[in-house]
Amino acid sequence: MTTELRVLDPGEWDDWYGTLELAFGGVPDAPEERRLWRELTEHDRSIGVWDGERCVGTAGAFTFRLSVPGGAIVPTAGVTMVGVAATHRRRGILTSMMRRQLDDVRAGGEPLAVLTASEPEIYGRFGYGIGAYATRAVIDTTRVRLSVPDGTDEVVLRQADPAKSTAEREAVYARRVPARPGMPARQPGWERLPLLDPEGERGGASPRQCVLAERDGEVVGYALYAVKPEWSYTGAEGSVLLKDLEALDPVAEAALWRFLCSIDLTSSVRIHSRPVDDGWQHLVSDIRRCAPTQRDGLHVRLVDVGAALEARRYQAPVDVVFEVADAFCPWNEGRWRLTGGREGARCTRTEEAAELALSVRELGAAYLGGVSLTSLAAAGRVRELRAGALLEASVAFGSPVAPWLPHGF
Numbered sequence: 001m002t003t004e005l006r007v008l009d010p011g012e013w014d015d016w017y018g019t020l021e022l023a024f025g026g027v028p029d030a031p032e033e034r035r036l037w038r039e040l041t042e043h044d045r046s047i048g049v050w051d052g053e054r055c056v057g058t059a060g061a062f063t064f065r066l067s068v069p070g071g072a073i074v075p076t077a078g079v080t081m082v083g084v085a086a087t088h089r090r091r092g093i094l095t096s097m098m099r100r101q102l103d104d105v106r107a108g109g110e111p112l113a114v115l116t117a118s119e120p121e122i123y124g125r126f127g128y129g130i131g132a133y134a135t136r137a138v139i140d141t142t143r144v145r146l147s148v149p150d151g152t153d154e155v156v157l158r159q160a161d162p163a164k165s166t167a168e169r170e171a172v173y174a175r176r177v178p179a180r181p182g183m184p185a186r187q188p189g190w191e192r193l194p195l196l197d198p199e200g201e202r203g204g205a206s207p208r209q210c211v212l213a214e215r216d217g218e219v220v221g222y223a224l225y226a227v228k229p230e231w232s233y234t235g236a237e238g239s240v241l242l243k244d245l246e247a248l249d250p251v252a253e254a255a256l257w258r259f260l261c262s263i264d265l266t267s268s269v270r271i272h273s274r275p276v277d278d279g280w281q282h283l284v285s286d287i288r289r290c291a292p293t294q295r296d297g298l299h300v301r302l303v304d305v306g307a308a309l310e311a312r313r314y315q316a317p318v319d320v321v322f323e324v325a326d327a328f329c330p331w332n333e334g335r336w337r338l339t340g341g342r343e344g345a346r347c348t349r350t351e352e353a354a355e356l357a358l359s360v361r362e363l364g365a366a367y368l369g370g371v372s373l374t375s376l377a378a379a380g381r382v383r384e385l386r387a388g389a390l391l392e393a394s395v396a397f398g399s400p401v402a403p404w405l406p407h408g409f
């Protein structure tokens with residue numbers, strides 16, 4: 001088999017995207033979804049593998065800026081649209097695309113690459129670690145009561161048209177980005193993503209609805225959701241399907257949750273993805289009747305270990321020498337000394353004795369502060385070579401706010 005890997009020509013986009021759709025089962029995207037992804041595709045960062053006239057492999061990258069612990073916003077490649085034709089699977093095409101992509105990301109100076117995986121098993125071999133998890137839950141609103149903070153009644157809720165409220169919602173989102181690691185700052189065009197709502201994918205639910213939380217005339221939060229009406233012999237059993245919720249303060253957030261949990265003719269709020277430390281879990285009277293579960297969210301790869309570790313802040317002083325293994329990106333291999341704290345960090349090559357040994361995958365998992373180095377060590381994935389180094393690094397790498405990716409890409 002002779003194949004050619006090359007940068008995507010914009011004129012080839014339909015064939016290229018068709019290969020991706022086929023790799024995901026062959027159900028074509030809705031026209032508005034296709035249009036959005038076509039317009040967001042960065043052609044010079046998208047690669048295809050061609051077998052003669054036929055596209056058999058696809059991979060793309062978005063130019064993201066991602067929040068990291070301490071509030072910095074770091075240039076990051078958002079890896080996306082990965083697919084290989086079923087006729088050409090398991091012959092190394094994905095591996096060749098990952099090779100080219102990570103070389104390009106490095107050459108472009110982005111210290112991080114991130115992705116969401118169709119299957120979590122795929123990307124560890126390329127140095128990605130699971131850096132952020134997400135919580136799913138179904139709140140049984142017939143049984144669960146909410147205890148809201150003082151002031152909640154003063155928050156004014158206003159139903160708004162989702163599209164017409166874009167400016168207000170985006171202003172809230174932008175202020176939330178530095179406050180939680182793992183959130184992409186919105187790039188031009190991406191404000192359309194929360195509005196993507198193809199009719200064929202609603203599964204009987206309403207079009208997207210929006211409620212704004214206001215205080216003194218200023219928008220301080222929003223929720224995007226849909227309602228799925230359902231009726232049984234005994235009565236209404238509709239669901240509220242939460243799509244997106246951000247608020248600037250806990251009182252506005254509580255007002256939004258109380259609203260979602262009390263919509264007439266519904267008996268549950270279905271949460272697809274929320275931060276693992278989300279505040280609603282402390283408002284509810286009975287967490288068991290919310291059945292929370294966790295799954296992997298954002299997979300993180302340090303493309304340039306030194307630059308990536310310098311880009312974030314550390315919540316306690318740290319001075320540790322890491323011995324890093326990175327077979328796929330050998331430029332990261334070797335010993336790195338990290339010194340820093342809340343104000344900043346330095347991470348440089350060193351000849352000093354290693355104090356913690358791990359692979360780049362564990363660094364990716366721990367990077368956003370959501371997975372502790374101690375827990376990775378408990379699985380044998382981090383080795384402590386100087387007594388005390390594990391605790392010191394583990395505390396420093398932690399984040400008081402759990403990382404979370406608010407939307408797919």
Ligand SMILES: CC(=O)SCCNC(=O)CCNC(=O)[C@H](O)C(C)(C)COP(=O)(O)OP(=O)(O)OC[C@H]1O[C@@H](n2cnc3c(N)ncnc32)[C@H](O)[C@@H]1OP(=O)(O)O
Binds near residue numbers: 088
């Ligand atoms: C960021 C995103 O877009 S995620 C979306 C990923 N795409 C999909 O899931 C669509 C359906 N699947 C596919 O298109 C393909 O099967 C892919 C892209 C997952 C894999 O492509 P391939 O060209 O077959 O992978 P490649 O041959 O390079 O495999 C490399 C290694 O990964 C392993 N691997 C590949 N896919 C998988 C998988 N789904 N699960 C477990 N292991 C896998 C291979 O066995 C191989 O292992 P080895 O090196 O030990 O032999």
